[in-house]
Amino acid sequence: MVTIKDVAREANVSVATVSRVLNGSGPVSDETRRLIREVAGRMRYVPHSGARSLITSKTETLGVLLPDLYGEFFSEVIRGMDDTAQRNNFHLLISRAYADRHGIETAIKAMRGRVDGVVIMSPDLDEKSLLNLPSTIPVVLLCSVPRGNEIDSLTITNCRGAREMVAHLVSLGHRRIAIIKGSARNYDAAERLRGYRMALRERGIAPDPYLEREGDFTEAAGYTAALKLLSLPNRPTAIFAANDSMAIGALSALRESNVEVPEEMAVAGFDDIPLARYMDPPLSSVHVPIHELGAKAVELLLHGIMHKNDHTRRRERVSTELVIRRSTGAEPAERPPPPTTLNKVMASI
Amino acid sequence: MVTIKDVAREANVSVATVSRVLNGSGPVSDETRRLIREVAGRMRYVPHSGARSLITSKTETLGVLLPDLYGEFFSEVIRGMDDTAQRNNFHLLISRAYADRHGIETAIKAMRGRVDGVVIMSPDLDEKSLLNLPSTIPVVLLCSVPRGNEIDSLTITNCRGAREMVAHLVSLGHRRIAIIKGSARNYDAAERLRGYRMALRERGIAPDPYLEREGDFTEAAGYTAALKLLSLPNRPTAIFAANDSMAIGALSALRESNVEVPEEMAVAGFDDIPLARYMDPPLSSVHVPIHELGAKAVELLLHGIMHKNDHTRRRERVSTELVIRRSTGAEPAERPPPPTTLNKVMASI
């Protein structure tokens, strides 16, 4: 490995001068600067980051702690983070951590000294788990429960997005609107549920517990929940799924049960993944700017790193946007068809 | 920051002893070992990785260079990598790099000294770009053109998978089978195209250039290509898309054109993303074990790091598997709901 000493020897200068040139610190004559640049380039010298961080106590690396979430969200948010990180000459150290407190603490500990700050995605609702993070470094909470004012956080306007979508469904004439909820302990899921209930109440509709079905953000959950909704004595006329994957699962179930969408049942999702518009019918959804979310999270973290003494906590939100496609595009049927669903389900098994 | 000195002082021993205990190197009495463990734990001591790597010349970090590929593949492959990396106490430094030579060289340079090895995903076909990588560290090429025997590589059995799928279509009676190709310079895409042609020739069908349409792995490309295929004077009876996203786009186009799938047109994809089975009709595809792919890549790289002197190059492949669903006209092999669904549906009525 070629070190700063090698470069210094080759250029007939001291290591200090090489360091000054490469870091732009201190005064160096134009000529030696040029020479050292040339030599360093020729020798393909790259400073040893460990040695550097030892003395500067900076790593130029950001940690990213991810939960067990799959799908496109994950990759796109990382992409947004990497773009911003690279632009600021930072690296990304990425790791999955179990969402519980122990998992996160372990992960943070493993990253200590390797990173200048951490973005934590811990959608888990448990209030206590993220308090008193044993971190001496800046932290940004992404899509997690915002804490007192101890930690910077960045979230989506989940509640507003859900509320707008459900309001839209109501405006189409729907009164019995079901929701397929996200994972029970998930923050985003809870907020979307809150928005759903809020929209109903605002329109004078009492939320019906029977229309709030369990889900876990997977296609399978959406499929199962939709079947259950179809079997209800007083079937809903619209389904709002807490994410697109479940909405797609629901569409699949409705199709197999020969329920027309949107005529007999309107369906809406959340996230607006690229596939949404290619569904049959194209899926109405709440668009989430995922790339921007990642980028903002890193910006926030970098700010925290640069201004460590500035202890005012920041709490930001990125806005969602309603995207209406055909899956919600019609008025509800006046009367729900008789529940012949059971026969159909049985036939399909 | 608490250093090894602090721990040593607190435990009334020398730093050497602390180091020995924490690294399991050298002999230490049970009692002092216990004491030091206790003190270190209490003080929340974490070794400074930079300082350590300075002397051991190891970072316990793996670099991952990713191209501009989106979607679920990305997140799942990282997940597979992280699982294996964590199990071996390694970290993942992840970065996106432009697929050209300059981009990769820059990225590797930026990672130098920070990582013990690199997994490079560079699907670009350009033969020269990856030769003479300026790397002094072990490299594994993932889903890239395998090089002479200079670099370890791991790929998918693209050609075989495509060949099997097209053979399946032929066996169903199709003679005019179109392909929607992947990105022009993409290695996986080229191999899938090769498998397609191979299968046709093996069955005595001459590949028809008109049936080989351009694509770029996006839903939009699949949509457009399918429309063009429909407008051909001598329309194909089956479409093989080089990935699922394009197949889904194609399904969308066929639906809008009122072309029945699979009766009027069979459709097959590649990747078997989770959504495939929820399409209408459920999409036949070539299953790719993405998680395993990431895990294997890291295993390969770790092997290269552990046995640096072993200069035999390894070239491995992970196997794909045919998954036949309704979109190609066979009997529906799978049903989305879990087996207990019927009971739950009935119970909820």
Next chain:
DNA sequence: TTGTATGCGTTATCAT
């Protein structure tokens, strides 16, 4: 403008 020397936190070598 440039060089010398110190120390960052750790492991490893040599004593004891």
Next chain:
DNA sequence: ATGATAACGCATACAA
């Protein structure tokens, strides 16, 4: 079994 100390590669305060 334990301690003292020399590296590792770098940035920087201080000297020249």
